[in-house]
Amino acid sequence: MKYIATVRGQDFEIDVDRHGTVVVDGEEQCVDLRPIDGAYLYSLIIDKVSYEIYVERREGAYYVLIEGEQYEVDVDQERLKKLKAFSGHTLEDEGAANIEAPMPGLVVRVLAAPGDEVSEGQGLLILEAMKMENEIRSPCDGVVQSVSVAPGAAVDKGDTLMVIENQDADADDGDEDGAAVALAEVVDGR
């Protein structure tokens, strides 16, 4: 599977094959990535060089913390990236977008209800944090699947506020749960 990973304006072409061989911009690398706490912390050895890194996934992007610096990484499948460039549309990786609270705060208003069609960039709800009102916008075109909060609710950072069903979702997304289970099995069996 070929991917394009974009970091600080730089594109990397990365090919991961069935055997786990990783080829970065045409050069094969020996990569061993292991979860440490099962959520954020990873040990990574690339061609015998050892790193310990934190990884967080938010709003479809990865935030990778290495040696005190944060790198935001966007990963696209090569064919989707090409399609995107061609059509000018954003295709979300996933079937459903989880709208999470970017900060602890208070829900002031909810602007969309289950079943509503929303477009990318449309305001979904207003969150007040530290006396400032922040509009939370939809990352994609889609239909509101569920709303988890009501006005007046206090939310923590990372709480799910809303789930949007992405209309342009691609077909392989059904595998995701299966993949998570399979990965857990392998990790346990180590």
Place this chain on the structure above:
Amino acid sequence: MIRKVLIANRGEIAVRIIRACRELGLETVAVYSEVDRTALHVRHANEAYLIGKAPAVDSYLRADKLIDVARRSGADAIHPGYGFLAERPAFAEAVADAGLAFVGPPADAIAMMGEKTSARQAMIKAGVPVVPGTSGTLTDDEAVAAAKQIGFPLLIKAAAGGGGKGMRRVDDIATMRDDLAAARRESSKAFGDDSVYLEKLVVGARHIEIQVLADESGNVVHLGERECSIQRRHQKVLEECPSVAVSPELRAAMGESAVAAARAVGYVSAGTVEFLLDKDGQHHFLEMNTRLQVEHPITEFVTGVDIVKQMLRIAAGREMRLAQEEVEWGGHSIECRINAEDPFNDFMPSTGRITAHIEPSGPGVRVDSSLYVGADVSLFYDPLLAKLIVWGESRPAAILRMRRALREYRIVGVKTTIPLHQQIMDATQFISGSYDTRYLEELFSMEGGEGGFESVAAVTATLLTHRRRGEVINQLAPAGGPSAWKLFGRRRGMQP
């Protein structure tokens, strides 16, 4: 004589004080709010008492409950730590009235230093240099006249002041009257008192403080300076000892000023006198912190004096076993404050449960911390989670050691300021030592790093995307069957 000490605090400082008590053979009594039942200070103490709900006003700020617990537990002393009730004269007085030893200064010394204009006047009288300005409160006409004398830029400060409220910078005489009115409005709203005074704004100053120790017999010594100029929104972020800007002569002069300041208010116990050091090397009294300071460990590393043990000794009415000429400074120490804040997102407070935690250790490293796996970081209290302190034989050695220790530190579950400290330790201006209080906010940026790990980040994110999609389950399980490690594990499992 003190046998049992109640620690009226929580977090890392409560743990720090319990450690000193243990080493002195003193019994310890912890207090806790409902959310702190499993906190480290509760688990380290000999006894622990629930004192109320999570908000500090219902627990750690309840003087009545604290004194009641002291009575019930048979404690004969209360250590307030820092924050909470540490600098409330009424609490120190209530503790003394209850027949308990307050491990801190007398109530009137706290009160005298807490009121800005009275502290300023006491310092002028004691011959301690203060920032040029007016000594008492002023009418608008007097203020305008005085402003011309002092020169611009200057600060209008609330006499009742604190926390930056009622404080305004004035750059030009033209806006003076408007600024005065605004400062009075703010001050009257915040403190119910609109009296103000003027101080020259010392541009490009360093914030340097002197640690003092005083006992009831009138012995006062200073333990030298701490450099505290790395600040964000008037909050210290890291401190070092000694300061590159302080020569032995200046240390002696500032130490003498600090000792005079302490004597002027009849100070007893550990305290800290804060000064501004201007570009010409002149020091000016700013305020005195009448308590144990967060950053006390760097002084302990460099002088070898255990400040908390000295406080306990002094509170028991004994003389310090320390003369000024015995105080020696060796090597260099740095402290990084590890806060639950996201340095990549405007220092937004971060809350959550700690899911993984590895503390740095090894030569020259000290961690004063309240963290453990399973700890909940809430919005109820201070964001300070831990202090990482290192010592090195020289400043460069200390910086290199701090880099090493920060690299070992793993806190998972909340965002922390560890990356901020890593970037400061790499910043040319910090390394050169030529910084003042404006450095962190005006000249430093979290985006200023050199990068270099873009490809590593790209590979990591791509592999995780790949795994999420379920294309390849594991690098280590090639299509041929289970990995050699797995087989090895199974074989070992079958052995008798």
